[in-house]
Amino acid sequence: MEAAAISASHVHDDHHHGPPPANRSSRVEPALLGMLLFIISEIMVFGAFFTAYFFIRVVADEGTWFPVDGKDLPKLIAGVNTAILISSSFTLHWAENALKLGNRRAFRAGMVATFLLGATFLFVQINEYVHIGFSPQDHAYGTVFYGLTGLHGAHVTIGLVLLGMVTIRAFRGHFSAEEHRGVEVPGIYWHFVDVMWIVVYTTVYIL
Template identity: 50%
Template sequence: MGTADDTAEDHGGHHLPADEDWPRGFGEASWWPFVSAAGAAGLYVGAALFLLGRGDVEIVSPMAGPAVFIASTGLFLGGLFGWLYHAFIADFWTRGTDEHSADTLRFAMVLFLGTEIATFGAGFIYYFFIRVGTWAPGELPHLLSSLVLANTAILVVSSFTFHFAEVALRKGNRRRFLGLLSATALLGIVFIGGQILEYYTFIVEEGFTLTSGIFASAFFGLTGLHGLHVTLGAVLIGIVLVRAFAGQYSAERHTSVSTVSMYWHFVDVVWLFLVVVLYVGAVANV
């Protein structure tokens, strides 16, 4: 029998990386993407239920939306972890370095980022239609604050630390790689904390909420979507960081580092676009 057949027999008749993802007889099918998709769909359901519970007539319980949203977030992250675990982590030590497989995974990340561009693009198109129409957003909070500027600087710096962490790994400087990757994870957490603080200021102190008008819906929709992506990126960096301290990366084996780096640079660029369009653009010509 061939090598592929021998590998399949060693893993219960399945081929890596999905050897444990589906009952016997389903080949390489994986149920983890379906779990992630169900969780992602639940996020939209939770947002819809939140709005239905906040109207003049409460169609559903006000707690239904947040409950579904939190449960869906857990489902999405759990599915994503299972998916990434079997793609990158399971049997890491026994797998050889296959540059063809690495290129395939990087190309898959490029395709994924293409879908993300379409997702954010839809939100920006919605906002642009609002902006070119009769622009009467009402009373706006102080959008372009020092907190936003500091948060922007933090995210930009985190992109540089991640880039140079990857450079250090490729050069075999493991200590520098671990230090810069740890700094990237910390900066990501600080950014998320800054956005939570901004939301608290807007919602609690200034009364600017999702239902405060058409601009508010676009603002919280886009910044919330980006915040979700940054949180996901922080989780991915955390997984990479744990694996890095376990010694699972080298100058020859770093596919998941480079793919997560691509994702993190993407959310950085999106945030800069958000700041220009939403924060700076919203107050222009008001």
């Protein structure tokens, strides 16, 4: 076919040392888009756990939600913990802004504060597990409680690893006012983890 004539002029060149630069057909950067789509996927993982929560608490409807066997959820401590985690989102945002304005000192301080706040949250959460007095093996409500908070805890851990790397790199002098994608992408993940916690806290502890 005549259209093939076009390709006839296209000669295979083995000495070519790389692909031609790809056309950028969207304003969104690939890494950012990938992270956003990945977060959709993550939301669905939580969705499945919330489905379990819904079925066991609402559909099966046996007995009342906590306190079970006299053991209640520590709403107040978890509430304080929630505040800690949310404030870490603000410090992270502050750090990013500082970086964009070129203030490296504030950027580093913000990253350290964010990391410490996140670590505190995780520590309090583990402490809660130790003292809460029931196990996931005891009853389905315990299973759901540990399932949801544990899933979220795993996400906090992953987020902390990412933030930790960003923090270390911040001290090594990486990133700049122009080159801050490496902070933004883990940052989006961290904000997602925070927002998810608000949902978990509301449904599991408060409602």
